[in-house]
Amino acid sequence: MPLDTEGRLEGEPLALDQLRGIPVFEGCSEALLKKNLGAVVRRRFRPGEIICREGEFGSTAFYILEGEAEVFLRTPVAHLEGKARVKGLFGGITSFLQSLVRREETRARKGTIPIDAPVDLSLDRPEATLSAGDLFGEMTCMSFYPRSATVRARGEVTVLEMLRNILDLLKRGSKGFKEQLDRAYKERALATHLKAMPLFEGLTDDFIDGLRERVSLVPYEPGKVICKQGDHADRLYLIRIGFVKVSQESPGGEVILKYLHRGDYFGEMGLLGAGKRTATCTALDHVELVEIGQEDFARMMAEFPAIRKGLEETARVHTAENAKRLEQLASVSVDDFLEQGLMQAQSLLLIDLDRCTRCDECVRACAATHDGVTRLIRDGLRFDRYLVPTSCRSCHDPLCMVGCPVGSIRRRDSLEIVIEDWCIGCGLCARNCPYGNINMHGIGGGAGEEGAAGKEGQAEKGGKPAQKAITCDLCAGWKEPTCVYACPHEAALRVDPKEFLIRR
């Protein structure tokens, strides 16, 4: 875990001079570095020590200064059938998440497992080596995804562990850093990346070598449109980081065709067909794409007829599928989906309004669970026939955590966001939450709030009425939250919105 109990990064803090001494920080604004000193630490690991574990939640990226580390999957790839079930408190949620990870692994069965590092792991022997100058944990840092693999120090290893603000600083400010990353990717990952896709298996090393210098790595901000339906198609995209939404215009509004993630490619249909984009592709979070130009694509098609045939075949299947989807799918208003921030949610409380009798049992159940204070308010916007009530969504990008002066709002080892006992009741998180899911509650009169365990004095000192922020804790420790458990009509659900709303 990168955060210690006080909410600070564990490890050796670095002074400004020390930071400036590290080559990658060259060219970064000194003023900005100074402001963010707390967001980066140096850590040393002895041989065999674990740097990060797969499945863990985190918010940091690692940059190797010295030494070598091995990256591997502890969960054997063979255990796809749910044998490797995580037990314990968070077993339910964790196994749910792991099942997602596993599903992605299954898709990549043909060759490699894409991980959050400049290398990919091969399926039969999921091990690789990271060395000085490598950055890993980027997706965890940028979008708070769970760690994708375990990294263990091979010899003595020194790393910089950084939060997102430092990573941003490096990517934008540092001169060499971006190039270094891109180069590392092109040299080490592009080939495996391409070959990981069954279609591109037949590419020769020579061809990939030629491609290396010609592709570009382009970052996209969340919500940015990568290509628009009907535009001229001029390149093929490979996703290095993040999620991409593929959607089409239809008379009923926008229809989502699918979500693509790390390791997927898109844009080939436009290139093969009439030269026009057949769908709109949008970045859903921090996305980084590998872009292969039209000429290179044409060359590939010419040189490798087998690939061309395969692509055409898949394109045909996709077109048919999409047409069917467009026909079947009741148009899901994606504007609403994005506008309401549902994409951000990792766990979303939904109430099926066609089943809900508005009996308010969920609210009473929530209050009963949390000492008579409800953390759920049965009002909010709707999405399709679902009400999205006011209850924590466990955002990918938990804005609420930004700026907490005592670091009491955080994730522990799991999905849910908890507000620790040492909350000082400043109300910042409640203001920051865009969805109204955090409320401030007075704790006067002995109402046994979660602070009952006793942090004395926080009330009296300021002379203000003592209050604390509260938010839904997903009833962590139970298989399902009480609101869902206590809904008599099976109307309340806690779901992963991407899984749930899109696949419907």
Next chain:
Amino acid sequence: MKSTKDLAQRIDPGYHRHRHPLRRLRLLFSVGLVAASAAWVGLSFGFAGEGIYVRAGMSRAHGPIADACSRCHVDAFSPTVDAACLSCHTVGPHVPAGKTPPDPECGACHAEHKGRTLLVEVADGHCNACHASHRTITTLEDHAQFPREPRDQHLRFNHRAHLAEDLLQGPLQCGDCHRPRPASPDFAPVRFDTHCARCHAERLHPELKDAVPHGLGLPRLREWATAALVRAFLENPRLAEPRSRPNAAPGRSPGAPPDWTAMLLAKTDAALDALLTPGRGCLLCHDRDAEGIVPPQVPSNWMPRASFDHKTHRAQACEGCHRAETVADAQTVDLPGVQSCQACHHDGGAPTACATCHPYHPRDAAAWR
């Protein structure tokens, strides 16, 4: 357009702690309704006689004691005991002596508090509980035929002849002989003196007034005949003067004084012989064996296992069931077939329950074998 935050924050997060009027109303109704029920039950308990608990009213016969719970429920709120029933009702045993009787409580068959019912009407199922072989009889239609095989009653009576139009003394009706017996379901027995003697009285001698008494038995009949002859000779010596005198008997000297004793014995013998001539006199109806006249065996009840009450059937003509005018011999049993019962006793008609004919508590248990 309001954001989800705007929408949520207009709601008081503590609202669920106050009971909404709708829920308060529900609570009020609940408490009120339970209280009302409790009050109702309590009040009925105190005031309303047999109260609200019993299923329905009392049977017709028990109507007069409907309000006197303790007549039957000797101990308050406990089931009735048989002793309470037997304090009014006397019933015979169900089986003849020597057999172990079943001992159900009265209430097992006679269920009270079922409205204005007749307690004596007991459903067949109660019988079938023990008489398992009859379980297949679910209706009277399945009832076995009555025993009608011919049997010798040692009394020859020709119903056809007696019912004939050209009877010497004018035609007879069934009721001329079969008279109801008061306070009994049976008929009074047909007696020679009252029913037969008018036509069938025998005399020893046409000029003797005294009719031969019926039912004496041969030895006493002989005594009676001798005495009757003596009396007759004394009253009318001419009768004693036979056409052939007594001393004209062989082995006697003529003119000798008549041997009265021998004459009397001879006369007696001759008279009895005449009476006992087959097909005449006594033997017109009776049989004779070595011991004398065979006593007739006419059962008073032709259906010993059931009880048939002719009185309740008096609306029916005799001919409706019996075919007496066709029966010329004495062996034929003129019991009607079960079909003639079924003509009236069927579903929707007269009762068909077992106990209609086979009472559980028979007057004469011995008859049940």
Next chain:
Amino acid sequence: MLLDRSHRPWAILTALLAGVSFLLYAVYASRAPDGPRGGSAPGLAFGIAASVCIGFAALLGARKRRPHYRLGRVATWLKGHLWLGALSLPLVLFHAGFRFGGTLTSVLMGAFLAVYVTGVMGLVLQQFLPRVMTQSLPQETVFEQLDHVREELLAEAEHMVKGEGGAVARPKSAGRVQGRVVESRAAAAEAGPDRNALSLFLERQLRPYFAKDGARRSRLADASARAALFEELRRTVDPALHPVTRDLEALAAQRDQIEMQRRLHLWLHGWLLVHVPLSYAMCFLGAVHALMALYYG
């Protein structure tokens, strides 16, 4: 509770149990000399089975009082409530031998049938009313807070009329909530247009309409009359204020939805006013009946 495919095993089980009970009843009723009776052994068994079903169904109320106990999902309890409750009807009839019996049992049977009928009615209502609400009440809010929301809407209207911007920044009316976000509306006032007509409209039309029982009397409650009134308003006010009138019209429409939500909610929950109290009474009378019947033998 929506009857969906997940109810199939329950339905099958219930039908099966009802069928088996019926067969048992048919055998027992045809053999009982005096016909089926609640006091006979099979009749008593039916009575006990029925009271177990009813007892479980009644436990739903207790379960809902402790929603956070992990005693099985409340939805499962409700399914049990529905189907065991459904099963109780044949069992009760078999127990009673299709007769009402004495006064107490007649009242008890009446209460039971009323509870049963209202329950079925509630279930039927739950099949379609939620959907109706979903479709016709896009602005639906928490029922218990309807009055509160109505007041908030009025306050919002006042702000609009005064030109102070859209959403309301109220001082902590709820007592414990802080950190509210105030979204200012672009239609904020620039000293210009005359707002007297708006204020007049607010006092004459909107305020009475937003009062507690206002929906019954006000002309605004009728959609076409409302449109006409606002059209009239728009003719009298400065065109610059037309966006405000449209916002006000939207608020008025929302006020209408509050009444509609109240009505629909009462439909959806009104049957409980009969169902729940009667079931309490039924349980009480049932207990009395059982006690007396067992005592008398």
